[in-house]
Amino acid sequence: MTTKERTPNLIGSSPRRVDVFEKASGSAIFTDDLQFGRGLLYARVKRSSLPHALIRSINLEKARALKGVKAIATGEDFPNRVGLYLKDKHIFARDRVRFVGEPIAAVAAVSEQIAEQAVDLIEVEYEPLPAYFHSEDAVKKDAILIHPDLDEYETANFIFPKGGTNISNHFKVRKGDPDKIWEACAQVVQRKYYVPHVQHVPIETHVAVAQADRTGKVTLWASSQSPFAQRGLVAKALGLSPNQIRIIANYVGGGFGCKAGLTMEALPIALALKTNGRPVKLRLTREEEFFTNFVRQALVIEIKLGCDANGNMLAMQNTMYWDGGASTEYGVNITRAGGYSSTGPYDIPHVKTDSYCVYTNNTIGGPYRGFGMSELHTGIEQCVDELADAIGMDKVDFRLKNIVQEGDILATGMKMHPTGIDRCVRKAAKAIRWGQKTAAGAANKRRGKGIALMWKAPAMPPNPGSSATVKLNEDGTILLGVGGQEIGQGAFTVAAQIAAAELGVPMDTIRVTGPVDTDYSPYEWQTVASRITWSMGNAVRAAAADAKQQILAIAAKAWDEKAEDLQLVDGVVVSRRTEREIPLKDFAVYGIPNEDFSGWTGGPIYGRGKFMPDYVTGLDPETGQGERAVVHYTTGAQAYEVEIDVETGKMEILHAVSAFDCGKAINPDLVKAQMEGGLIQGISSAVFERMIFKDGHMLNPSFVDYRIATTMDLPDKITSIIVEEPQDDGPWGARGIGEHPMVPTIAALGNAIYDAVGIRMEGPPFTAEKIYLHMKDQAAQKE
Amino acid sequence: MEKLAITLTVNGSEEELLVPPNLTLLHLLREELALTGTKNGCEAGECGACTVLLDGEPVNSCIVLAAECEGKHVETIEGLAERVGMRKLQEAFMALNAIQCGFCTPGMLISAYALLQRNPAPDELEIREALVGNLCRCTGYDRIIGAVQQASREEEPA
Numbered sequence: 001m002t003t004k005e006r007t008p009n010l011i012g013s014s015p016r017r018v019d020v021f022e023k024a025s026g027s028a029i030f031t032d033d034l035q036f037g038r039g040l041l042y043a044r045v046k047r048s049s050l051p052h053a054l055i056r057s058i059n060l061e062k063a064r065a066l067k068g069v070k071a072i073a074t075g076e077d078f079p080n081r082v083g084l085y086l087k088d089k090h091i092f093a094r095d096r097v098r099f100v101g102e103p104i105a106a107v108a109a110v111s112e113q114i115a116e117q118a119v120d121l122i123e124v125e126y127e128p129l130p131a132y133f134h135s136e137d138a139v140k141k142d143a144i145l146i147h148p149d150l151d152e153y154e155t156a157n158f159i160f161p162k163g164g165t166n167i168s169n170h171f172k173v174r175k176g177d178p179d180k181i182w183e184a185c186a187q188v189v190q191r192k193y194y195v196p197h198v199q200h201v202p203i204e205t206h207v208a209v210a211q212a213d214r215t216g217k218v219t220l221w222a223s224s225q226s227p228f229a230q231r232g233l234v235a236k237a238l239g240l241s242p243n244q245i246r247i248i249a250n251y252v253g254g255g256f257g258c259k260a261g262l263t264m265e266a267l268p269i270a271l272a273l274k275t276n277g278r279p280v281k282l283r284l285t286r287e288e289e290f291f292t293n294f295v296r297q298a299l300v301i302e303i304k305l306g307c308d309a310n311g312n313m314l315a316m317q318n319t320m321y322w323d324g325g326a327s328t329e330y331g332v333n334i335t336r337a338g339g340y341s342s343t344g345p346y347d348i349p350h351v352k353t354d355s356y357c358v359y360t361n362n363t364i365g366g367p368y369r370g371f372g373m374s375e376l377h378t379g380i381e382q383c384v385d386e387l388a389d390a391i392g393m394d395k396v397d398f399r400l401k402n403i404v405q406e407g408d409i410l411a412t413g414m415k416m417h418p419t420g421i422d423r424c425v426r427k428a429a430k431a432i433r434w435g436q437k438t439a440a441g442a443a444n445k446r447r448g449k450g451i452a453l454m455w456k457a458p459a460m461p462p463n464p465g466s467s468a469t470v471k472l473n474e475d476g477t478i479l480l481g482v483g484g485q486e487i488g489q490g491a492f493t494v495a496a497q498i499a500a501a502e503l504g505v506p507m508d509t510i511r512v513t514g515p516v517d518t519d520y521s522p523y524e525w526q527t528v529a530s531r532i533t534w535s536m537g538n539a540v541r542a543a544a545a546d547a548k549q550q551i552l553a554i555a556a557k558a559w560d561e562k563a564e565d566l567q568l569v570d571g572v573v574v575s576r577r578t579e580r581e582i583p584l585k586d587f588a589v590y591g592i593p594n595e596d597f598s599g600w601t602g603g604p605i606y607g608r609g610k611f612m613p614d615y616v617t618g619l620d621p622e623t624g625q626g627e628r629a630v631v632h633y634t635t636g637a638q639a640y641e642v643e644i645d646v647e648t649g650k651m652e653i654l655h656a657v658s659a660f661d662c663g664k665a666i667n668p669d670l671v672k673a674q675m676e677g678g679l680i681q682g683i684s685s686a687v688f689e690r691m692i693f694k695d696g697h698m699l700n701p702s703f704v705d706y707r708i709a710t711t712m713d714l715p716d717k718i719t720s721i722i723v724e725e726p727q728d729d730g731p732w733g734a735r736g737i738g739e740h741p742m743v744p745t746i747a748a749l750g751n752a753i754y755d756a757v758g759i760r761m762e763g764p765p766f767t768a769e770k771i772y773l774h775m776k777d778q779a780a781q782k783e
Numbered sequence: 784m785e786k787l788a789i790t791l792t793v794n795g796s797e798e799e800l801l802v803p804p805n806l807t808l809l810h811l812l813r814e815e816l817a818l819t820g821t822k823n824g825c826e827a828g829e830c831g832a833c834t835v836l837l838d839g840e841p842v843n844s845c846i847v848l849a850a851e852c853e854g855k856h857v858e859t860i861e862g863l864a865e866r867v868g869m870r871k872l873q874e875a876f877m878a879l880n881a882i883q884c885g886f887c888t889p890g891m892l893i894s895a896y897a898l899l900q901r902n903p904a905p906d907e908l909e910i911r912e913a914l915v916g917n918l919c920r921c922t923g924y925d926r927i928i929g930a931v932q933q934a935s936r937e938e939e940p941a
Contacts, residue, residue: 016878017877019885020876020880020882020885021877022885023882023885023888024873024876024882024888024892025820025860025861025873026818026821026859026860026864026889027820028885030819030822032813032819032822032823033819035819201920202884202920203822203824203830203832203884203886203887203918204822204824204832204884204886251884251885252884253822253884253885254886254920255884283823285826286824286826286827286830487884488883488884488921489883670880673880673922673926676926677883677921677922677923678923680922680923680924681920681923702829703825703829703830703918708918708920710915710918710924711912711914711915711924711927711928712911712912714911714923714924714925718923
């Protein structure tokens with residue numbers, strides 16, 4: 001893009017979402033809403049009841065004999081290992097189980113009840129093995145191996161498993177030499193934090209329906225953030241070509257990462273291969289949703305951070321043990337992301353980072369909104385607060401002095417691009433009235449303020465692609481094809497805005513085609529990593545430009561003018577030179593009759609566009625150094641004012657402020673909607689959420705025992721601030737904003753609690769009980 | 784299992800059905816009548832996605848047996864969309880971007896509709912309390928509460 005171009009009015013405005021009428025009227029179709037008729041079979045899953053054991057035998061006889069059972073699938077049918085970055089997972093456990101809930105077999109029957117009965121009739125004999133539920137135990141030298149064959153697993157070339165250990169990835173950063181610097185530091189803070197497992201909790205649980213025909217072609221309808229990546233993974237599991245698999249992905253009822261990659265979707269496919277063409281449906285129960293699919297990994301993080309007497313950060317040592325769970329096929333890349341972003345948004349000359357992905361016998365960790373960054377910043381941003389205190393500087397000033405700026409060489413050797421983080425910090429501080437203490441509402445209450453910054457890069461392979469199509473209808477309306485998914489974030493709306501703006505047509509003439517269908521939609525890697533507005537946005541813009549060029553060429557030829565003299569304005573081709581005009585609807589498909597009646601000019605118009613970043617470099621496995629580790633960083637800040645009741649520990653959030661740099665807000669109201677939704681999800685994870693396990697069994701897999709934020713848990717006041725420092729390769733400067741708003745939340749609230757009552761907890765959730773008990777401990781220590 | 788014959792009115796239309804005794808109203812609506820605007824989120828009465836009106840009162844249809852609905856009137860998002868009060872709520876939800884993934888939206892709208900039926904001018908706390916049983920993971924609720932306030936402020940048509 002050139003810097004001189006004028007930004008169209010539609011870019012930076014907030015037209016109504018293209019999907020809301022469907023959603024408000026109950027017309028929007030989600031996967032579970034599809035009707036498959038009487039032939040539909042229902043699947044249930046036999047799951048491991050032990051966290052770690054060898055499978056001695058699986059007896060299917062009684063289940064097979066049950067009337068109404070149509071097919072049973074087990075690991076015997078699927079020898080291939082699957083996985084996104086590390087192929088360490090089977091569709092069904094084969095010789096051993098590694099977590100409670102791992103699929104061992106699945107049954108398809110004429111009703112869910114019969115399938116459930118059949119599952120109960122499957123007998124599994126186990127030989128229990130020692131199990132690990134904490135990453136720090138699983139990395140001990142004498143720990144038994146959860147994946148003894150790790151050395152043999154196929155892996156992406158930027159993931160480094162350590163065969164003979166439970167470490168499936170070790171990402172290192174070596175920049176400068178912190179060990180030589182600590183003595184030169186005026187202050188050093190060393191802390192350890194623990195972030196527990198949490199779950200995504202989409203209100204729509206996972207659901208998938210599979211059908212196989214006699215030619216071997218498989219069709220899957222799934223609630224999916226990544227139909228294309230899923231297609232590749234299914235193909236690998238079945239030993240087929242992606243060309244034999246079709247995935248149709250309707251609206252997604254909340255994803256947050258858990259519907260990326262391939263998880264339970266493989267199970268109905270396994271069954272459908274055995275049902276003579278009958279479709280098989282698997283819908284996870286709420287209980288299954290909690291612990292049988294992806295969860296957010298737990299993290300143990302140890303940080304040592306030092307600065308000089310003037311408050312310049314000099315050195316950081318950061319050691320992370322990620323609890324990857326029983327399989328880390330996706331999680332290994334979270335570890336990598338935690339590694340290359342391990343300084344947080346700060347310019348630190350000496351850095352030593354070790355980020356370990358550790359196999360445990362907990363449920364499988366996977367992508368969750370923020371991809372490791374919430375957990376990482378929970379540690380970093382509380383340490384930064386403590387170091388500011390130690391050196392006697394204001395916490396905002398200390399941050400501003402050390403934040404990453406354009407041109408800084410990051411811990412990986414990458415040069416930082418322009419970023420608006422300084423403005424985010426200043427605006428957030430101003431909005432929360434930083435430095436002004438307000439009086440508490442009652443004698444038993446204490447108020448405090450806290451701030452935390454963040455950065456996050458899209459974490460993905462170096463070369464994920466996007467594509468888009470623009471197809472004109474006979475009346476000049478437009479079908480916009482994308483492979484990115486509408487998961488609630490507004491992707492379809494932003495795509496329509498970008499296409500309309502680039503083409504020069506009214507937005508309401510564009511319909512974004514859905515559902516995403518791998519047979520008919522253009523390719524998109526995955527709807528993850530906050531990459532869609534940026535990457536798919538570029539593809540949409542290119543497709544629109546391609547279609548526009550075709551449109552103008554037709555009119556130019558018909559009028560014997562130059563295409564450069566024509567433009568498309570509000571759906572009408574206008575000549576700047578001759579002032580002739582023709583509405584798109586008059587020639588979109590059939591063309592324009594030549595003026596001498598000698599024939600026609602034109603024909604159907606089909607624009608196509610693509611985008612793929614081609615500049616990300618590899619990093620040295622020993623030092624983490626390389627020219628460009630990531631495509632870009634989105635930065636931001638959050639600030640809170642809280643009031644704590646010292647008699648009960650109950651915390652009220654009086655004001656929550658978010659300020660994020662999204663490059664360019666294509667649709668500012670949707671950007672703010674992301675900031676608000678992410679803020680509340682972040683608060684929920686900071687204050688309520690934690691998966692409680694006992695011997696690998698989750699004790700709280702329901703909405704009653706695993707509490708998420710409700711309408712009664714909102715801050716009294718929410719302020720959302722958009723900062724725009726353009727991204728050089730984003731559409732009109734845009735970069736992603738979907739994940740970032742929950743990244744700094746735990747740390748910022750931790751800092752606010754400290755400011756209010758002087759306690760720091762080892763990690764979230766900061767429940768009233770925990771706050772109260774810590775205050776009590778602190779009082780006891782003072783006596 | 785022996786099936787039961789039941790008669791109920793759904794969105795104004797009388798339906799005679801043969802149903803298993805353990806069939807819930809949620810599954811009756813979604814599978815027997817293809818009224819899929821009513822969503823299945825937990826099947827335990829905890830998330831509110833399946834909220835419908837049963838004789839005018841909001842209920843979690845996942846914990847109501849179809850057999851209990853004999854002779855009763857059920858209204859779902861598909862039927863309520865005809866009502867002026869619901870249309871005002873839908874318009875406010877759409878205008879304020881109170882919808883993201885949309886999965887909780889029908890249940891949320893019905894709980895809000897029921898509130899405005901019994902209390903046309905609720906204050907913010909009353910709205911929060913009325914919607915506490917409807918979980919939303921996307922929006923953070925603030926815009927939903929704002930949309931209900933906006934809909935309640937609009938004057939009733941004469």
